Amino acid sequence: MKLRSLGILFASALSIAAGVMPANAEKIVISNWDGYMPKDMAEKFKAETGIDLEVAVHATNEEIMGKVTASGGQGFDVLFVSSPFAEALNQLGLLSPIDAAKIPNLSNLYPEATQLKHDPGNTFSVPYSWGTTGLCYRSDLVKAEPTSWNDLLNPSDDLKGKITMLATDRWLMAAGFLANGMSVNTTDQASLDKVRDQLVATKKSLLAYDDTTFYSKLVSGEASLVHAWDGWCNYGIAENDKIKYVVPKEGSDLWVDTMVITKASANPEGAAKFINFVLKAENGKWVAENIMYKTPNKAGMDSLDKATLEKYPNMAIAPADLLKFEQLRDLGAGMKAFSKTVSEIMAAK
Amino acid sequence: MPRFLTVHLGATYAFLYMPILVLMVLSFNKAGLPTAWGGFSLEWYGKLATNPKILASAWNSVIVACVSTAIATTIGTLLALGVERSKPSAARDALLFAPMIIPDIVLAIALLSFFTLVKFTLGLQSIILAHVVFNIAFVCAVVRARLKSFDWSLTEASRDLGAGAFTTFWRITLPLILPAVIAAALLAFTLSVDEFIIAYFTAGAGQSSTTLPMQIYAMIRFGVTPEINAMATIVMLVSFVLVLTAQRLNRGRIPGA
Amino acid sequence: MAPGLIWLTALMIVPCLLIFVLAFYERGIYGGVDWSILTSENIRRAADWLYVSVFIDSARIAGIATLIALLIGYPAAFAIARAPERLQTPLLFMAILPFWTNYLIRTYAWIVLLNPAGLINGALIHLGIISEPLPILYNEFAVILGLVYNYTPFVVLAIYSSLQRLDPSYAEASRDLGASAFTTFVRIILPLTASGVAAGAVFVFVLSIGNFVTPDLLGGGKLQMIGNLIYDQFLTARDWPFGATLSGLLIALMMLALTAQALAAGRARGEHA
Numbered sequence: 001m002k003l004r005s006l007g008i009l010f011a012s013a014l015s016i017a018a019g020v021m022p023a024n025a026e027k028i029v030i031s032n033w034d035g036y037m038p039k040d041m042a043e044k045f046k047a048e049t050g051i052d053l054e055v056a057v058h059a060t061n062e063e064i065m066g067k068v069t070a071s072g073g074q075g076f077d078v079l080f081v082s083s084p085f086a087e088a089l090n091q092l093g094l095l096s097p098i099d100a101a102k103i104p105n106l107s108n109l110y111p112e113a114t115q116l117k118h119d120p121g122n123t124f125s126v127p128y129s130w131g132t133t134g135l136c137y138r139s140d141l142v143k144a145e146p147t148s149w150n151d152l153l154n155p156s157d158d159l160k161g162k163i164t165m166l167a168t169d170r171w172l173m174a175a176g177f178l179a180n181g182m183s184v185n186t187t188d189q190a191s192l193d194k195v196r197d198q199l200v201a202t203k204k205s206l207l208a209y210d211d212t213t214f215y216s217k218l219v220s221g222e223a224s225l226v227h228a229w230d231g232w233c234n235y236g237i238a239e240n241d242k243i244k245y246v247v248p249k250e251g252s253d254l255w256v257d258t259m260v261i262t263k264a265s266a267n268p269e270g271a272a273k274f275i276n277f278v279l280k281a282e283n284g285k286w287v288a289e290n291i292m293y294k295t296p297n298k299a300g301m302d303s304l305d306k307a308t309l310e311k312y313p314n315m316a317i318a319p320a321d322l323l324k325f326e327q328l329r330d331l332g333a334g335m336k337a338f339s340k341t342v343s344e345i346m347a348a349k
Numbered sequence: 350m351p352r353f354l355t356v357h358l359g360a361t362y363a364f365l366y367m368p369i370l371v372l373m374v375l376s377f378n379k380a381g382l383p384t385a386w387g388g389f390s391l392e393w394y395g396k397l398a399t400n401p402k403i404l405a406s407a408w409n410s411v412i413v414a415c416v417s418t419a420i421a422t423t424i425g426t427l428l429a430l431g432v433e434r435s436k437p438s439a440a441r442d443a444l445l446f447a448p449m450i451i452p453d454i455v456l457a458i459a460l461l462s463f464f465t466l467v468k469f470t471l472g473l474q475s476i477i478l479a480h481v482v483f484n485i486a487f488v489c490a491v492v493r494a495r496l497k498s499f500d501w502s503l504t505e506a507s508r509d510l511g512a513g514a515f516t517t518f519w520r521i522t523l524p525l526i527l528p529a530v531i532a533a534a535l536l537a538f539t540l541s542v543d544e545f546i547i548a549y550f551t552a553g554a555g556q557s558s559t560t561l562p563m564q565i566y567a568m569i570r571f572g573v574t575p576e577i578n579a580m581a582t583i584v585m586l587v588s589f590v591l592v593l594t595a596q597r598l599n600r601g602r603i604p605g606a
Numbered sequence: 607m608a609p610g611l612i613w614l615t616a617l618m619i620v621p622c623l624l625i626f627v628l629a630f631y632e633r634g635i636y637g638g639v640d641w642s643i644l645t646s647e648n649i650r651r652a653a654d655w656l657y658v659s660v661f662i663d664s665a666r667i668a669g670i671a672t673l674i675a676l677l678i679g680y681p682a683a684f685a686i687a688r689a690p691e692r693l694q695t696p697l698l699f700m701a702i703l704p705f706w707t708n709y710l711i712r713t714y715a716w717i718v719l720l721n722p723a724g725l726i727n728g729a730l731i732h733l734g735i736i737s738e739p740l741p742i743l744y745n746e747f748a749v750i751l752g753l754v755y756n757y758t759p760f761v762v763l764a765i766y767s768s769l770q771r772l773d774p775s776y777a778e779a780s781r782d783l784g785a786s787a788f789t790t791f792v793r794i795i796l797p798l799t800a801s802g803v804a805a806g807a808v809f810v811f812v813l814s815i816g817n818f819v820t821p822d823l824l825g826g827g828k829l830q831m832i833g834n835l836i837y838d839q840f841l842t843a844r845d846w847p848f849g850a851t852l853s854g855l856l857i858a859l860m861m862l863a864l865t866a867q868a869l870a871a872g873r874a875r876g877e878h879a
Contacts, residue, residue, distance in 0.1 A: 029554040029555050031554065033567060033570045033571060034402070034564065034567035034568045034570075034571065035568060035570070035571035035572070036570070036571060054554070054555040054556060054557075055555070055556060056552075056554045056555050056556065056559065057559060057563065057564060057567030058549075058567055059549075059563075059566035059567045059569055059570070060841075062841035062842050062844075063549060063841060065637075065841070065844065066454075066458060066550070066840060066841045066844075067461065067549070067550055069637065069638065069844070070458050070461040070462045070465065070550065071461050071462075071464075071465045071471075072465060074465060074471075074554075075471065075553060075554030075555075076554050088636045088637055088844070091635075091636035092634075092636050092637065092638050164826075167822070167827045168842075169838075169842050169843075203828065206826070206828065207744060207826065208744045208826025208827060208828065209822075209826060209827030209828065210826065210827065212569045212570070213714075216382045216383070216384050217384075219382055219384055219385065220382075220384030220385065220721070220723065221723065222384075222721055222722065222723065235572065239382065291571055330636060332635045332636060333635050335633070335637070335843060335844070335845070336633065336843075336845065336848075339838070339839070339842070339843035339845065340654075340656070342838075342842075342843075343656060343657075343660075343830065343835065343838070344656055346827070346830040346834070346838075347656060347659065347660050347663075347830040347835075353681075354681055354684060354685040354688065355685065357681045357682060357685060358681075358682050358685040358686065358697075361678055361679075361682040361701075361758070361762075362700065362701070364678070364755070364758075365701060365704050365755070365758070365759065366704055367719065368704075368712050368715035368716050368718075368719060368755070369704045369707065369712070369715070371715040371718050371719060371725070372707065372711050372712065372714075372715040375715070375718070383714055383715075383717075383718050384718070424609050424610045424613060425610060427607065427609065427610065428607050428609075428610030428611070430607075431607025431610075432607065435607070439865050439868070439869060441611075442864075442865060442868050443861050443864075443865055444611070444614055444615075444619070445614075446808075446860070446861065446864045446865075447614070447618060447619075447857070447861070448614065448618055449808065449809070449812045449813075450812050450816075450856070450857050450860045450861070450864075451618070451622060451853070451857060452816050452833060452836045452837070452853050452856065453816060454836060454837050454840045454841065454849075455622065455625055455836070455840070455849070455850070455853045456618070456621075456622070458625060458840060458846070459621035459622045459624055459625040460617065460621050462621065462624050462625070463617075463620065463621035463624060466624075478617055479617070481613060481617075482613065482614065482617050482618050485610050485613060485614060486614075487809070489610065490764070490805045490808065490809070491763060491764055491767050491805060492767070493801070493805070494764055494767055494768040494801040494802045494804070494805040495767045495768055495801075495802075497768065497801035498768065498798060498801070528694070528695070528766070528767060529767035529768075531695060531698070532698060532763040532764070532766055532767040533763075533767070535698060535699070535702045535763060536702075536760060536763050536764075538706075539702055539705045539706065539759070539760075542706055543705065543706075543708060543709050545709070546837075561708065562708060562709070562710070565708050565710055565711070566710065569710075573710065573711070573714070577708065577711050578711060581707035581708060581711055584706055584707060585703060585704070585706070585707060588699075588703050588706055589703065592696050592699045592700070592703070593696070595696075596692070596693075596695070596696045
């Protein structure tokens with residue numbers, strides 16, 4: 001027993017050493033992907049508002065979602081998550097409403113960015129970046145330039161074993177839905193079965209399911225054609241100018257990464273100040289220039305260098321065109337059937 | 350030692366170190382992607398030196414691993430001694446197997462829900478508490494494997510000669526089982542230093558309780574750069590030097606550990 | 607004994623009960639838990655052949671990995687235990703050191719080694735042993751290799767700790783009495799180290815069956831193991847009740863196997879005593 005209490009004593013001593021902040025300093029805690037915002041954001045934010053910014057990192061939407069669901073979001077003020085997750089968090093009652101009066105820089109957004117289907121009028125989420133999902137390929141390794149989702153799903157013989165698809169459930173299925181002209185939010189059993197059969201057939205021609213390193217597989221030549229988010233395809237383009245991106249003729253989904261304020265936030269005022277700070281034009285510009293994602297920040301996009309848009313043509317897709325694509329939405333009660341279908345594909349041999 | 354055993358041991362080390370050599374080489378690769386060699390460069394070591402996030406999270410991992418190993422090794426060894434000396438119990442054995450079997454994600458969510466419920470402050474301390482849970486089981490299993498062939502008459506003799514329980518443990522039992530305890534501690538440290546999911550869920554919100562695996566996984570989306578390989582290379586070299594030094598210091602001191 | 611049992615009860619049994627009780631409720635529409643319906647629906651869902659086949663497949667892959675890890679780890683542990691005393695601890699450290707680097711980057715390093723244009727295929731082609739690259743990445747082979755690689759050191763540690771006190775005079779006596787090296791090993795050494803082998807086998811098997819990173823990265827996501835399935839239920843499908851059900855079934859099956867094995871081992875020892 002002695003040893004145990006000693007251990008706990010040691011552990012708590014450590015926590016005091018590691019975690020204590022000056023009691024009176026105002027602070028907010030955010031959770032984001034690493035490298036998804038300027039490195040000096042904390043210093044600049046502190047200089048402008050006097051608020052300490054503490055940054056936690058998450059690897060995936062799924063993880064931060066799980067963590068916030070289990071803990072009620074305790075300890076976090078602002079989260080960066082993709083729109084279907086923002087929607088679910090809101091439905092679960094874990095988010096605070098966005099008070100537009102406290103975030104004047106919302107005016108920097110394109111008008112289109114305030115009309116997003118998952119949250120018209122930005123009532124609980126503020127968009128940070130957005131884009132499409134399509135085909136990223138080595139123009140020097142494919143016989144014909146791909147134009148359709150079917151070029152991925154029913155690959156020609158020379159592409160067999162040279163293609164990858166995104167592993168994340170919603171985007172994986174979206175490729176099949178779009179190829180069949182269905183909604184990316186389809187949950188009826190007959191459509192699920194049809195797409196499942198198609199994707200199981202595609203699996204035999206697949207090099208791998210990959211949603212992290214697909215662009216490096218293109219650079220190395222391991223793969224010739226990959227299912228990709230436009231921003232990530234740009235990392236490949238940066239390494240090799242033979243890499244190109246196309247939105248298939250059947251269309252894409254519109255993905256949106258958003259910022260949300262937790263209901264558990266100890267400092268919702270500070271959280272609003274932070275979102276307002278992020279919406280400054282310079283931060284939007286940083287996102288576009290450094291991680292090569294499109295941002296709904298009009299002021300930021302307008303200040304972009306022409307050369308960037310020429311090198312990465314998908315960055316120039318107009319907001320009005322983006323809005324033609326359907327967003328992934330939380331599937332609600334349809335999720336059970338959807339998930340089982342995905343498991344069937346993943347377990348298929 | 351038969352020749353084939355020596356050859357086998359050499360081949361096993363070659364297998365274990367093959368990917369390590371690759372990642373060490375890649376830490377000197379000018380190119381950021383592991384797929385192409387862009388020339389020799391120390392650039393990533395420079396970047397690492399100025400990346401406080403990676404360095405701080407590596408330090409956090411060392412703290413978590415050391416403290417949880419120390420606690421789990423102590424508790425797990427005592428537990429093994431207790432279990433092996435008492436009547437076999439299927440229920441107790443099941444309890445001791447459980448932490449190894451429970452999927453990480455279940456323990457992760459369970460502990461976070463529990464800590465939230467009892468309002469325990471999250472931070473390195475909660476990661477340590479969580480890592481001790483599974484490490485107790487692994488330590489206990491290793492030490493129990495050793496105790497199966499333990500000659501308990503030695504401890505009885507010691508007690509008969511008037512030594513107290515503590516003296517007997519310290520002077521007789523521990524020296525005899527020390528190699529197993531060291532093996533168990535190595536296992537616990539290794540499991541803890543590389544554990545991701547449970548650490549992620551039980552960590553507090555903020556950089557101060559981000560461990561190295563959490564930091565590395567969070568980098569996936571925008572590229573895991575060779576800075577991480579540089580970090581791993583340094584960890585390897587430092588550990589290597591520590592082991593060699595310890596071995597030199599011990600030479601001749603312990604006539605049979 | 608008390609601190610350990612208290613620790614496990616307070617920080618494992620109690621928290622996990624919070625999760626396992628979910629198995630009897632419904633997933634909420636947006637991923638929470640619907641506490642209004644007490645149901646056995648999740649058990650019925652788990653009985654689907656889809657999940658049963660994933661269980662069987664995972665057990666097969668974990669079983670193969672365990673066997674190979676034992677075949678590599680046992681002689682290695684044996685060699686370490688036969689080395690001069692002062693070298694034993696450093697040798698053990700050397701076996702475990704590679705695993706103080708990160709799982710993710712070790713796995714990426716394997717991808718560099720195994721891919722069609724990678725070092726292994728390149729070397730084999732260069733040597734003229736093969737003409738076409740071997741398909742050794744993004745398949746079951748790569749997954750098993752990854753599991754064996756990451757868990758062999760644990761086998762070495764477990765077996766070494768049981769071997770270390772093996773009195774060489776037993777083996778010498780056996781040889782003196784005319785037994786062959788093989789007979790000596792099978793009849794004398796192996797039984798004396800059975801507890802270490804069992805512990806090592808349990809480590810590899812349970813860690814493999816719960817692993818989800820290796821199937822994702824080295825298997826190219828094309829293999830679904832029980833670890834992936836459970837992880838996905840909790841985080842991707844956000845169906846905690848069903849995740850709890852699958853985990854509960856996994857734990858129950860493993861417990862049955864392990865306690866049966868422990869009881870059998872205990873009985874065997876009892877007879878010999």
